[in-house]
Amino acid sequence: MEQFQQITIIGVGLLGASLAKACHRRKLVETIVGFGRNADTLKRAELQHVIDRGTTDLKDAVAEADLVVLCSPVGAIVPRFLEMAPHLKPGCIVTDVGSVKAMLVRDIEPALPEGVHYVPAHPIAGAEKSGLDAATVDLYEGARCILTPTAKTDPGALERIRKFWQDVGMQVQLLDAEEHDFIYGAVSHLPHVVAFALINTIGQIKTSNREDILSLSAGGLRDITRIASSDPVMWRDIFLANKEHVLDLIGRLEETLGHIKDLISAGDGAALEECFKNANNHRGKLVGQEEE
Amino acid sequence: MEQFQQITIIGVGLLGASLAKACHRRKLVETIVGFGRNADTLKRAELQHVIDRGTTDLKDAVAEADLVVLCSPVGAIVPRFLEMAPHLKPGCIVTDVGSVKAMLVRDIEPALPEGVHYVPAHPIAGAEKSGLDAATVDLYEGARCILTPTAKTDPGALERIRKFWQDVGMQVQLLDAEEHDFIYGAVSHLPHVVAFALINTIGQIKTSNREDILSLSAGGLRDITRIASSDPVMWRDIFLANKEHVLDLIGRLEETLGHIKDLISAGDGAALEECFKNANNHRGKLVGQEEE
Numbered sequence: 001m002e003q004f005q006q007i008t009i010i011g012v013g014l015l016g017a018s019l020a021k022a023c024h025r026r027k028l029v030e031t032i033v034g035f036g037r038n039a040d041t042l043k044r045a046e047l048q049h050v051i052d053r054g055t056t057d058l059k060d061a062v063a064e065a066d067l068v069v070l071c072s073p074v075g076a077i078v079p080r081f082l083e084m085a086p087h088l089k090p091g092c093i094v095t096d097v098g099s100v101k102a103m104l105v106r107d108i109e110p111a112l113p114e115g116v117h118y119v120p121a122h123p124i125a126g127a128e129k130s131g132l133d134a135a136t137v138d139l140y141e142g143a144r145c146i147l148t149p150t151a152k153t154d155p156g157a158l159e160r161i162r163k164f165w166q167d168v169g170m171q172v173q174l175l176d177a178e179e180h181d182f183i184y185g186a187v188s189h190l191p192h193v194v195a196f197a198l199i200n201t202i203g204q205i206k207t208s209n210r211e212d213i214l215s216l217s218a219g220g221l222r223d224i225t226r227i228a229s230s231d232p233v234m235w236r237d238i239f240l241a242n243k244e245h246v247l248d249l250i251g252r253l254e255e256t257l258g259h260i261k262d263l264i265s266a267g268d269g270a271a272l273e274e275c276f277k278n279a280n281n282h283r284g285k286l287v288g289q290e291e292e
Numbered sequence: 293m294e295q296f297q298q299i300t301i302i303g304v305g306l307l308g309a310s311l312a313k314a315c316h317r318r319k320l321v322e323t324i325v326g327f328g329r330n331a332d333t334l335k336r337a338e339l340q341h342v343i344d345r346g347t348t349d350l351k352d353a354v355a356e357a358d359l360v361v362l363c364s365p366v367g368a369i370v371p372r373f374l375e376m377a378p379h380l381k382p383g384c385i386v387t388d389v390g391s392v393k394a395m396l397v398r399d400i401e402p403a404l405p406e407g408v409h410y411v412p413a414h415p416i417a418g419a420e421k422s423g424l425d426a427a428t429v430d431l432y433e434g435a436r437c438i439l440t441p442t443a444k445t446d447p448g449a450l451e452r453i454r455k456f457w458q459d460v461g462m463q464v465q466l467l468d469a470e471e472h473d474f475i476y477g478a479v480s481h482l483p484h485v486v487a488f489a490l491i492n493t494i495g496q497i498k499t500s501n502r503e504d505i506l507s508l509s510a511g512g513l514r515d516i517t518r519i520a521s522s523d524p525v526m527w528r529d530i531f532l533a534n535k536e537h538v539l540d541l542i543g544r545l546e547e548t549l550g551h552i553k554d555l556i557s558a559g560d561g562a563a564l565e566e567c568f569k570n571a572n573n574h575r576g577k578l579v580g581q582e583e584e
Contacts, residue, residue, distance in 0.1 A: 124510045179500075183502070186493075186494050187506065201547075232572060253549070273524045279487070
């Protein structure tokens with residue numbers, strides 16, 4: 001038997017539509033309702049059997065839902081939740097796919113109606129592409145999903161949501177929301193800042209002979225800037241929602257850059273070599289752990 | 293008939309040994325002599341038929357050479373050249389694989405013996421791995437090779453070296469040495485600084501609960517830091533040899549980072565989105581051009 005009768009997915013983009021596909025494939029729910037602002041997208045999602053029913057009416061979308069998954073960009077999650085809250089039925093569980101958690105917990109928990117539960121989730125899945133057409137049935141498969149319950153989180157709801165993400169194919173792990181935001185600020189948000197900044201710095205460089213120097217680049221630049229193709233709206237929201245940690249982490253990177261600059265400036269070859277050996281080691285740990 | 297009777301490769305590492313393999317495969321030379329400091333490596337290279345003969349005696353290595361290719365780390369190229377110069381025979385052409393060109397031109401050209409020619413080259417090829425065992429026959433194939441001749445470069449030697457790198461399988465292009473150093477400072481050296489700095493910044497972060505946060509990372513970090521696995525000695529040399537441009541370019545990156553920091557700090561979502569759309573566009577140009 002399905003764990004949930006009706007699941008409503010708010011936002012039928014890459015993450016929402018991929019989740020719908022996975023739920024259907026794995027027969028996790030009876031009915032999938034999709035909410036979005038664009039009726040054409042919802043219609044296409046219906047025709048492709050990604051969702052069973054689409055609606056642009058939020059009340060209609062959530063009124064009968066046993067599970068609501070907020071798949072909007074991080075900045076839209078709280079407003080969307082506040083708008084739907086009065087229409088949620090008792091016993092409904094709300095989760096989300098937001099990459100930043102503390103802000104969501106702070107704004108959503110106090111606004112939960114009686115009998116409605118919230119279990120914050122961050123499935124570590126994504127791609128540079130976005131939108132319904134980029135969705136795949138296996139986007140979440142084998143990946144990690146972080147849940148950040150608080151002292152107020154209902155234990156029963158936590159267990160059901162843990163099982164839900166596991167059933168989608170994910171490895172579920174619990175973290176404190178603030179710790180989550182700091183850690184993902186470091187391993188995910190900071191690299192995106194860097195990729196955006198690097199390609200913008202290089203992209204605007206001209207020489208007296210050349211309007212554009214990107215065409216002379218080698219493979220290294222392509223790889224290091226891959227995530228600079230990521231969705232501008234999604235990342236705008238993430239950086240703003242995780243402002244304090246992201247600013248702190250950019251500051252740390254600036255310190256490291258400043259240190260390398262000093263070593264180059266001073267011609268300190270030995271210290272530079274040491275610094276890059278450290279980088280080799282950290283990178284080795286990263287690759288080793290990911291291959292496990 | 294081979295264009296060169298004897299070619300001497302100085303430094304039988306990734307670049308030198310791959311070049312030797314390509315020369316043999318394509319029958320570009322009759323005899324390949326390898327020079328290195330490590331007799332064991334040279335012996336292995338001989339046994340693997342990468343080179344025909346290895347020697348740790350520089351005079352012996354170059355005395356009969358028609359072509360000498362300096363494949364040492366950038367910082368060792370000039371000292372090695374000055375050491376070998378008295379032993380080069382008239383008509384010998386010297387080229388190299390150094391990633392920085394202006395410094396080499398400045399130090400090598402005035403020290404050229406009568407009848408010996410230098411044609412600075414930068415084959416855009418490499419890998420994170422280094423050493424003889426990482427060498428492959430097709431490392432250079434299809435890649436770009438930049439030559440940076442000066443007003444003093446012998447036109448006949450330039451043509452022969454242009455043909456040599458073309459015969460190795462490369463697309464040869466000419467650039468001014470300073471322009472080369474600035475452009476590759478931007479599209480290659482700066483990304484390496486960034487990768488080293490990013491992984492060192494993240495790698496040393498701990499939280500109160502975790503000794504190591506790298507294990508929580510997603511694929512984005514792995515790609516953006518791939519080049520942080522690059523050879524520390526090679527990159528130490530490159531940054532020091534291209535000091536002025538690299539410092540200038542790190543400064544430009546710091547400005548871009550500072551700008552993004554200001555926008556996040558001010559909560560200016562519209563400007564952030566615009567900034568990331570620009571990044572998407574630059575990145576699109578990069579990928580488009582590379583796929584051509």
